[in-house]
Amino acid sequence: MKIKKFIKSVTNYLGLGDYKIEGKKRSLKDLIKKLNERKSDIKKKLKESSAKKEKKELEEEFEIVSLEIKKGKEILYKLYPKKK
Amino acid sequence: MLKNILLPTILAVLAYGFWISPDFKEIAAGVAIFLFGMLSLEEGFKSFSGGTLERILQKSTDKLYKSIAFGVITTTFMQSSSLVSVLTISFLGAGLIGLSQGIGIVFGANIGTTTGAWLVAGFGLKVNIASYAMPMLVFGVILIFQKSKSLKGMGYILAGLGFLFLGIHYMKDGFEAFKSAIDLSSYAVGGLKGLFIFTGIGIFATVVMQSSHATLVLIITALAAGQISYENALALAIGANVGTTITAIIGAMSSNIVGKQLAGAHLIFNVVTGLIAIIFMHQIMSSVDFFSNIVGIANDDYSLKLAVFHTIFNVIGVVVMVPFIDKLVTFLESVLKTDVSKSVAGFDSARYLNDSVLELPATSMAAIVRETKHLYDNAFEIITHGLNIKRTNIISSMSLDEVIKDSYSQSAINIDEFYNNKIKGIYGQIIDFATKAQSQMAPGDIEILYRLKLANRDLVEAVKDTKHLQKNLVKYANSTNEHIKEEYNTLRRGLAELLRNINIIATTDEDDVILLLLAKAKVHTEKYDILANGTLDKLIRQGLVTNEMATSLMNDSAYAYDISKNLIAMAEITFASVARASNNLNEEMSMSPDDIQSILHTKDNA
Numbered sequence: 001m002k003i004k005k006f007i008k009s010v011t012n013y014l015g016l017g018d019y020k021i022e023g024k025k026r027s028l029k030d031l032i033k034k035l036n037e038r039k040s041d042i043k044k045k046l047k048e049s050s051a052k053k054e055k056k057e058l059e060e061e062f063e064i065v066s067l068e069i070k071k072g073k074e075i076l077y078k079l080y081p082k083k084k
Numbered sequence: 085m086l087k088n089i090l091l092p093t094i095l096a097v098l099a100y101g102f103w104i105s106p107d108f109k110e111i112a113a114g115v116a117i118f119l120f121g122m123l124s125l126e127e128g129f130k131s132f133s134g135g136t137l138e139r140i141l142q143k144s145t146d147k148l149y150k151s152i153a154f155g156v157i158t159t160t161f162m163q164s165s166s167l168v169s170v171l172t173i174s175f176l177g178a179g180l181i182g183l184s185q186g187i188g189i190v191f192g193a194n195i196g197t198t199t200g201a202w203l204v205a206g207f208g209l210k211v212n213i214a215s216y217a218m219p220m221l222v223f224g225v226i227l228i229f230q231k232s233k234s235l236k237g238m239g240y241i242l243a244g245l246g247f248l249f250l251g252i253h254y255m256k257d258g259f260e261a262f263k264s265a266i267d268l269s270s271y272a273v274g275g276l277k278g279l280f281i282f283t284g285i286g287i288f289a290t291v292v293m294q295s296s297h298a299t300l301v302l303i304i305t306a307l308a309a310g311q312i313s314y315e316n317a318l319a320l321a322i323g324a325n326v327g328t329t330i331t332a333i334i335g336a337m338s339s340n341i342v343g344k345q346l347a348g349a350h351l352i353f354n355v356v357t358g359l360i361a362i363i364f365m366h367q368i369m370s371s372v373d374f375f376s377n378i379v380g381i382a383n384d385d386y387s388l389k390l391a392v393f394h395t396i397f398n399v400i401g402v403v404v405m406v407p408f409i410d411k412l413v414t415f416l417e418s419v420l421k422t423d424v425s426k427s428v429a430g431f432d433s434a435r436y437l438n439d440s441v442l443e444l445p446a447t448s449m450a451a452i453v454r455e456t457k458h459l460y461d462n463a464f465e466i467i468t469h470g471l472n473i474k475r476t477n478i479i480s481s482m483s484l485d486e487v488i489k490d491s492y493s494q495s496a497i498n499i500d501e502f503y504n505n506k507i508k509g510i511y512g513q514i515i516d517f518a519t520k521a522q523s524q525m526a527p528g529d530i531e532i533l534y535r536l537k538l539a540n541r542d543l544v545e546a547v548k549d550t551k552h553l554q555k556n557l558v559k560y561a562n563s564t565n566e567h568i569k570e571e572y573n574t575l576r577r578g579l580a581e582l583l584r585n586i587n588i589i590a591t592t593d594e595d596d597v598i599l600l601l602l603a604k605a606k607v608h609t610e611k612y613d614i615l616a617n618g619t620l621d622k623l624i625r626q627g628l629v630t631n632e633m634a635t636s637l638m639n640d641s642a643y644a645y646d647i648s649k650n651l652i653a654m655a656e657i658t659f660a661s662v663a664r665a666s667n668n669l670n671e672e673m674s675m676s677p678d679d680i681q682s683i684l685h686t687k688d689n690a
Contacts, residue, residue: 028669031595031673035596038600060607061604065603068596068600071679
């Protein structure tokens with residue numbers, strides 16, 4: 001039992017606890033970052049755009065990206081253990 | 085015919101040998117135990133190939149020197165060039181690596197396999213190897229009975245090594261005892277004649293045993309017991325090197341054309357290397373003496389000198405052949421090519437599904453993914469042409485309005501014929517292959533396989549729906565009623581946009597782009613519901629279309645909706661989920677029907 005505890009503490013210390021979850025967190029953070037960049041890009045284009053059709057498309061993209069960011073953040077939040 | 089005669093002859097010769105000499109029986113039993121050990125070892129390594137080997141293979145074979153190094157290292161580690169060759173053919177068959185990479189691995193495996201001779205000559209003959217074999221066998225067999233896949237694999241490897249050691253021990257003892265009864269060295273043949281005779285014997289022995297490793301161990305033990313001369317042993321080693329290509333040739337028989345090309349490369353490489361060794365035999369022997377003196381190998385330690393010889397001539401072979409790899413690839417691709425004459429014009433069949441890729445679950449999966457993409461390419465062609473759109477326009481940057489204006493043909497295409505030639509056969513082959521492949525897959529992989537089958541079904545459904553849609557599409561695209569014409573062009577524009585987006589999804593690595601395009605596609609699909617969005621009501625109320633037109637439009641917008649749904653579902657599985665299965669991120673981030681409704685609701689309110 002003591003050995004198991006020791007191994008767990010060492011893997012936790014080295015950040016090897018669960019490499020799959022760690023990998024997922026990293027990918028998710030990268031994705032949210034990219035989506036945020038895209039969101040501000042769309043926002044900028046929306047201000048500049050005057051054509052109705054283009055504006056409509058940008059608004060739709062804005063909605064989608066905002067929703068994706070929200071979903072991503074929710075998934076990311078669930079990946080962190082709750083502090084007691 | 086030859087096969088029918090060969091096996092009984094071999095069995096009869098062996099039985100006669102056992103009857104007249106118990107020592108021969110011991111040697112033959114040693115070879116049999118050794119070969120069984122090889123099988124067990126291969127089984128063990130295969131159980132560890134559920135991802136690690138594949139990942140290393142894909143990442144470490146992008147350059148020729150890396151492919152060669154990979155061949156050297158894996159063969160040294162697994163002690164079986166045959167296993168490495170068969171796995172390489174399997175990876176080639178699945179399209180995971182290219183022919184030049186495969187050739188690099190085979191070249192490296194030829195160098196790696198020489199470490200076996202070093203181990204046997206340097207360690208196997210110098211210590212009581214059987215004393216190591218027994219505990220290995222006991223621990224190995226206990227582990228084989230465990231449920232855990234890794235423990236089982238470890239068990240097979242340990243038992244395999246145990247059998248290898250035991251086999252070497254029996255061969256060694258057999259030759260020692262054989263020496264007192266018959267002196268085989270009296271049959272030694274010198275000169276060029278001996279060189280050719282013993283090279284031939286080496287080829288024959290390896291073809292029969294299908295393991296150059298086993299032949300080499302037999303040669304080394306016989307050499308150590310003084311039963312064969314050093315010169316004849318060198319010739320036998322050359323023969324073993326040529327004969328070992330039989331395993332790759334047999335493996336390639338069930339593979340696709342690339343697997344056959346690799347087996348061809350293996351044969352050419354080993355024959356050329358063998359010829360170089362025969363032609364420059366004296367020079368290589370001198371270099372063996374020179375090298376042996378440097379590393380301190382005794383002049384009369386012929387078994388170790390044989391190991392040096394084996395390494396030197398294989399390294400020379402690689403050095404000589406490496407500059408010609410590109411030419412070798414060109415030559416093989418021109419000599420061994422798909423027999424086009426056999427296939428009916430326009431008929432397409434599976435490219436990646438063959439028995440050789442069934443060797444590993446990972447290669448089976450990769451082959452099915454690639455075949456699904458192949459089916460998608462064909463479906464893409466049929467759907468675009470069915471919509472009377474040119475494929476090149478879809479993947480270009482041309483505006484969608486221009487894309488639908490530039491028609492593919494003036495008349496409807498025969499989708500049934502296209503379906504029978506380019507979809508039905510491949511789809512059947514994928515389903516049949518998936519059934520075979522899943523028998524050796526883990527539950528997680530079977531789940532992925534199931535989803536891939538669904539993706540294939542979605543593609544087939546999309547093609548079938550296109551057939552139904554095409555009838556009225558052609559009719560109303562040329563109608564004098566501008567309203568119905570415009571409605572059908574709207575359907576075409578929507579599907580063209582979807583196909584363009586799926587093409588981007590299939591070719592991009594950016595996760596955010598994939599998510600955005602899939603979400604957009606899902607939102608846009610909802611607009612086909614012309615009943616819900618009031619389009620149909622408006623057209624009928626204002627008398628812009630006839631009742632017949634309205635019914636057709638209602639039915640066809642339902643087909644367009646189904647085509648979109650099926651294509652999106654297929655793209656989600658094939659290009660977003662399975663292709664990036666490392667963390668299921670795209671799957672979790674995928675837009676649910678509620679999300680779509682919320683976006684549509686926001687749009688309506690805007």
